[in-house]
Amino acid sequence: xxxxxxxxxxxxxxxxxxxxxxxxxxxxxxxxxxxxxxxxxxxxxxxxxxxxxxxxxxxxxxxxxxxxxxxxxxxxxxxxxxxxxxxxxxxxxxxxxxxxxxxxxxxxxxxx
Amino acid sequence: xxxxxxxxxxxxxxxxxxxxxxxxxxxxxxxxxxxxxxxxxxxxxxxxxxxxxxxxxxxxxxxxxxxxxxxxxxxxxxxxxxxxxxxxxxxxxxxxxxxxxxxxxxxxxxxxxx
Numbered sequence: 542x543x544x545x546x547x548x549x550x551x552x553x554x555x556x557x558x559x560x561x562x563x564x565x566x567x568x569x570x571x572x573x574x575x576x577x578x579x580x581x582x583x584x585x586x587x588x589x590x591x592x593x594x595x596x597x598x599x600x601x602x603x604x605x606x607x608x609x610x611x612x613x614x615x616x617x618x619x620x621x622x623x624x625x626x627x628x629x630x631x632x633x634x635x636x637x638x639x640x641x642x643x644x645x646x647x648x649x650x651x652x653x
Numbered sequence: 654x655x656x657x658x659x660x661x662x663x664x665x666x667x668x669x670x671x672x673x674x675x676x677x678x679x680x681x682x683x684x685x686x687x688x689x690x691x692x693x694x695x696x697x698x699x700x701x702x703x704x705x706x707x708x709x710x711x712x713x714x715x716x717x718x719x720x721x722x723x724x725x726x727x728x729x730x731x732x733x734x735x736x737x738x739x740x741x742x743x744x745x746x747x748x749x750x751x752x753x754x755x756x757x758x759x760x761x762x763x764x765x766x767x
Contacts, residue, residue: 573753584758646694
């Protein structure tokens with residue numbers, strides 16, 4: 542079945558470091574891909590999305606490119622801040638139904 | 654900004670009590686969902702609804718029940734709470750945007766059963 546695999550955490554970085562959180566997917570078809578973020582004590586928020594191959598989603602300095610050839614959607618940020626500390630979820634939807642499949646989440650700690 | 658609300662935000666109760674977790678959205682979305690989030694952060698879909706009078710069980714078996722009498726309201730009920738029900742519960746609704754669905758989440762209810 543369809544699935545999402547993302548790197549396990551926690552990931553701990555110093556402020557201003559470069560961030561990559563890996564995400565790969567398995568799907569029979571052409572999914573839309575998402576990154577959601579969950580700040581402490583809150584629900585999930587959509588961070589960015591890409592709906593077709595080679596699309597780049599971006600928001601708040603974060604970027605991810607939909608790579609069909611490697612079935613990947615890695616999240617990157619050039620210079621992280623303490624306020625980026627959160628849990629990040631990679632997700633996909635197959636568009637033919639209304640369910641979203643989430644990865645297990647990656648906790649990110651940014652040290653000042 | 655998403656307009657989806659959950660109450661209470663935190664609840665501590667004793668074993669055997671009946672509880673209802675409230676979820677409301679003012680966006681007019683037909684599709685709504687309940688997730689259980691374990692301490693390891695993983696999300697498990699436990700219930701969903703495609704509209705009024707529609708409810709379905711999700712991927713993870715749950716002793717909770719849901720109802721959908723009004724479009725904007727999707728409450729979750731536990732008839733007899735147990736410590737194994739201790740978890741974070743997240744409600745969500747979906748808006749169709751072009752060729753994909755975007756889910757909007759409430760802030761969650763953190764339930765502790767003693």
